[in-house]
Amino acid sequence: MAKLGLNLGFLLFQIFNFAVLCILLYAWAYKPILKMLDNRKQKIAQGLEDARIASEARANAEQDAAKILAEAQTKANQVVRESTDRAETAALEIRAAAEAEATKEREAALAEVQDERDRMLGDLRSQIAALAIAAAQKLVGESLDEKRQHTLIDEFFSGVRAGKVEVLEGTTISGASAEVTSALPLSSGEMTSVKNDILSKVGSQATVSFRVDPSILGGLVIRVGGKVLDASVAGQLESMRQSIS
Template identity: 40%
Template sequence: MDALGKLGINGLFLLSQIINFLILFGALSVFLWKPLMQSLDKRRQMLEKEKKDAATLAEERANIAAEQARILEQARGEANKITATAREQAQAVAEQAAQEMRQKEADVLAAARQTAEEERNRILGEMRGQIAALAVAAAQQIIGETLDEQRQQALVESFFSGIREGRVKVLSEGVEVGPAGVPVTVTSALPLTEEQQATVQRDLAARMGGESEIAFQVDPQVQGFRYSPSGLLNQRSLLRSRICVGCSQIK
């Protein structure tokens, strides 16, 4: 203290000031500095948390945007697939409807043709007697003599059915008519009776060496009837030919 006194410093006052400073420093540390540091630390932690939350939020937004883009692309793909499927189904339905319509038209036309053919055959069958009478009259005028009933009947049957003396005069003797089993179409000017059809079947079976499928058609433009194997071909190309009864040439 004496040394401080020599220097003009009051030692007690200086000591009291030091004590006061320490007390003030301690008080400031306890009541001001420590709360301030705690507040700053809390602020720093809050800022770090906000920064972290912002990064997390940005990442979540990016993930949401990517998911939205994926869902949108998937929805577009599904929509395109549904559209393509619907278009294919609509096209298939339209094609099926058109095919059914064409089939119905074909069925109607076939039924109409069948009905017309049956009606024509019926009318020709009803007119058979009149046509026969005209044919006999014409024959009598040509040959200049009167034919008895039996000869008239034989002449008419031979002309319209191609059957003479119980045999079918389709081809001359020695000409091939094809093997058995070849489908055959017989076209006559007038509908053949069941007896005449049986005669044709029997004679052709004998000529062909066996039974064949025979279809009978009517064409008023044919004189007698026409024999036509159905589209088959042998080595002599005879099965493609059509031979008209009463004609000298092969068509």
């Protein structure tokens, strides 16, 4: 070693010092640095994991929020639709009720007018009878059987002779309902005779209604089962007009 110019003792001392320095650096510097780097690495990894979890949580929160908003919108639309339907239904019910009430009032007013007209026509019937009897007496120049004259006038307007409806004699009719039209209101006795005569032909389960139409002038028009029996004065005049034209 001396030939090489090296001092063995000094070299060993330097090697010892270097070894001690390495040990000290490893113990006091390298290990803490490695530990610090490892901790830093773990913190970075943890931060990345936390960021990933936060990102997923935010994405899930956004999805949940979108779902909640969609459900809320659907429910709101349903509430609006149901409210609209209820409002429309209520409006239709109110309108139907108003129309029904208006129809009821109109029908009641019409029935009242009809009753008043029939009452006036009923009063007119007795006046017509009195005028007809007076005219006949003046024409023949002597008193006539007033009872017989009343009977003839009643038969003229009611179409009933001896308790029988003349237009029904010798006819066959059928149906569930019948409508009887006269020029002037019939008396209760005349209505009973007409109704009984009709029911004897069509059956007791049928319904019979009466109406007044001054335009037929006299006699009766009976509609039953799609069949029309016209024994009115207006009908007879029309038949005569057609026969001579």
